[in-house]
Amino acid sequence: MRARTFKRHIREGFKNTWRNSWMTLASIGAVTTTLILVGAFLVLLLNINHIAENLEEDVEIKVLVDLTANEEETIAVGEAIERLDNIQSVTFSTKEEELERLMSGLGDEGDVFGLIDQENPLNDAYVVKLVDPTETVNVAEEIATFDHVEDVNFGEDFVQNLFDFNAYARNIGLVLIVALVFTAIFLISNTIKITIFARRKEIEIMQLVGATKWFIRWPFFVEGLLLGFLGSLVPIGFIVGGYYYLEQNIVAVNQFDFVTLIPFAPFVWQVSGIVVMIGVVIGVWGSVMSVRKFLKI
Amino acid sequence: MSKDVKKTRIFDVPLLKTNLDKGDWITMIKMKDVKKTYPNGVQALNGITIDIDLGEFVYLVGQSGAGKSTFIKIIFGDEKASAGDVKVAGHDLVNMKRKEIPMLRRDIGVVFQDFKLLPTMTVYENVAFALEVVEETPKNIRKRVMEVLDQVGLKNKARFIPDELSGGEQQRVAIARAIANYPKLLIADEPTGNLDPDTSWEIMKILEEINAAGTTIIMATHSKEIVNTIKRRVIAIDGGIIVRDQHRGDYGYES
Numbered sequence: 001m002r003a004r005t006f007k008r009h010i011r012e013g014f015k016n017t018w019r020n021s022w023m024t025l026a027s028i029g030a031v032t033t034t035l036i037l038v039g040a041f042l043v044l045l046l047n048i049n050h051i052a053e054n055l056e057e058d059v060e061i062k063v064l065v066d067l068t069a070n071e072e073e074t075i076a077v078g079e080a081i082e083r084l085d086n087i088q089s090v091t092f093s094t095k096e097e098e099l100e101r102l103m104s105g106l107g108d109e110g111d112v113f114g115l116i117d118q119e120n121p122l123n124d125a126y127v128v129k130l131v132d133p134t135e136t137v138n139v140a141e142e143i144a145t146f147d148h149v150e151d152v153n154f155g156e157d158f159v160q161n162l163f164d165f166n167a168y169a170r171n172i173g174l175v176l177i178v179a180l181v182f183t184a185i186f187l188i189s190n191t192i193k194i195t196i197f198a199r200r201k202e203i204e205i206m207q208l209v210g211a212t213k214w215f216i217r218w219p220f221f222v223e224g225l226l227l228g229f230l231g232s233l234v235p236i237g238f239i240v241g242g243y244y245y246l247e248q249n250i251v252a253v254n255q256f257d258f259v260t261l262i263p264f265a266p267f268v269w270q271v272s273g274i275v276v277m278i279g280v281v282i283g284v285w286g287s288v289m290s291v292r293k294f295l296k297i
Numbered sequence: 298m299s300k301d302v303k304k305t306r307i308f309d310v311p312l313l314k315t316n317l318d319k320g321d322w323i324t325m326i327k328m329k330d331v332k333k334t335y336p337n338g339v340q341a342l343n344g345i346t347i348d349i350d351l352g353e354f355v356y357l358v359g360q361s362g363a364g365k366s367t368f369i370k371i372i373f374g375d376e377k378a379s380a381g382d383v384k385v386a387g388h389d390l391v392n393m394k395r396k397e398i399p400m401l402r403r404d405i406g407v408v409f410q411d412f413k414l415l416p417t418m419t420v421y422e423n424v425a426f427a428l429e430v431v432e433e434t435p436k437n438i439r440k441r442v443m444e445v446l447d448q449v450g451l452k453n454k455a456r457f458i459p460d461e462l463s464g465g466e467q468q469r470v471a472i473a474r475a476i477a478n479y480p481k482l483l484i485a486d487e488p489t490g491n492l493d494p495d496t497s498w499e500i501m502k503i504l505e506e507i508n509a510a511g512t513t514i515i516m517a518t519h520s521k522e523i524v525n526t527i528k529r530r531v532i533a534i535d536g537g538i539i540v541r542d543q544h545r546g547d548y549g550y551e552s
């Protein structure tokens with residue numbers, strides 16, 4: 001394609017966008033609505049993922065050693081655990097340390113129970129972290145069968161539910177985003193189809209005087225690109241503004257240290273980039289699809 | 298058959314941009330046993346065999362539904378023949394791929410009863426359009442557009458939009474657009490069908506000039522006056538077959 005022709009297509013694309021201003025607004029509206037939803041989902045999904053990963057990292061197995069086990073037997077338990085696959089770290093914690101941790105967790109109330117004055121009722125313990133936390137249940141069950149292990153503790157129900165929830169959230173989020181994108185393509189292609197219907201005479205005449213398919217298509221390509229880009233501006237504003245607000249406020253009221261949002265930068269810019277890209281794909285696809293029907297040759 | 302126009306040599310045709318050597322004789326349209334059945338089963342053409350040479354002026358006559366428009370549509374690749382051979386301006390239309398159709402169209406100018414102008418564009422833009430499509434340079438486009446507008450007598454109306462023109466003027470714009478790209482062949486489907494008699498004669502005068510400069514013209518018409526006054530080759534179609542092919546013929550129907 002010659003540079004002159006390339007410029008012509010771009011000029012025509014802009015001109016058509018401007019000339020069919022109502023349809024342009026309708027198309028931009030469709031892209032905007034979709035992208036706001038897609039953007040919100042994306043932010044939500046990525047944050048759920050982020051929180052889930054944090055939680056997964058916090059998951060640990062506590063292995064309680066038999067009260068009757070001697071020092072050698074206790075060490076043997078630790079070594080047996082270390083020999084397993086998928087082990088990230090094994091930390092030994094004496095019963096005194098366990099008591100201390102329990103007391104500090106309870107705060108002042110610990111004194112009320114008078115725990116200090118009694119004989120320490122706790123076990124020595126190993127705290128095990130896994131490389132792949134989703135294997136927690138299996139590994140814990142295996143450790144439970146070792147000699148001199150009294151019990152393993154990993155918040156069974158919570159861990160299983162967490163992993164199930166994370167998997168669901170990811171899949172449903174992806175399906176929703178894909179569905180939204182296709183809905184938008186459909187909307188755009190219908191909106192543009194109406195403008196093309198009005199322009200089918202122009203297309204017919206172009207074909208009559210010997211225009212090639214791509215010569216006719218290019219301006220529509222440019223137009224789709226433009227619509228997608230313009231349609232992504234407001235959603236990006238929403239994402240950036242909304243996320244800034246959210247981060248400020250959540251951080252302020254956050255008492256649970258596991259609920260931390262993904263830091264503002266570069267996260268919002270990456271999401272904005274993805275939103276522009278999706279917008280452009282939607283616009284171009286919708287536009288080029290809708291012109292196809294009127295290209296007889 | 299007319300000897301004066303039929304055997305026109307390439308060097309007698311100054312307006313033609315052609316890669317043929319000087320002195321070549323060419324057949325513009327060659328059809329053999331052409332049939333056309335539309336998807337709904339209507340058999341519009343039932344075996345057309347015809348040769349039309351470079352430089353000829355041919356009237357296509359026949360009652361409504363005879364198959365004139367179908368014949369014309371096959372020539373510019375708007376419809377594909379169901380059977381038979383079709384060669385137009387050096388293109389083999391039967392074995393041609395769809396993407397070659399634009400190249401065929403650049404060798405042919407087409408004019409219709411309803412003008413087919415773009416209402417949002419000026420006269421100038423409507424004509425320039427045809428040259429932009431073939432990626433002509435802006436300088437050549439400006440020059441050529443004014444040239445053809447001059448040829449159809451509309452140089453002073455270049456900035457008008459179609460709605461500001463009379464029917465005859467609009468058809469002249471359509472003709473200017475059709476010849477802008479130096480076509481070897483101009484086909485016109487009832488170009489005067491929407492025009493009053495006086496205006497029709499103006500259009501005929503322009504078509505005759507274009508033909509005199511060497512462009513082959515095929516014109517479907519219902520005008521007995523025109524066919525019987527400006528005597529040229531007449532091809533009469535009835536029920537999808539050629540029933541008469543006559544040099545300097547008559548219209549032959551009561552209109």
Ligand SMILES: Nc1ncnc2c1ncn2[C@@H]1O[C@H](COP(=O)(O)OP(=O)(O)O)[C@@H](O)[C@H]1O
Nearest residue numbers: 335337339341360361362363364365366367368
């Ligand atoms: N696109 C089409 N689909 C089906 N039938 C058609 C189509 N175009 C024309 N015909 C039929 O083909 C026959 C010839 O039509 P046409 O070539 O338009 O004749 P003319 O131009 O001589 O009036 C008519 O019977 C017409 O109804």
Ligand SMILES: [Mg+2]
Nearest residue numbers: 365366367486
């Ligand atoms: Mg007809």
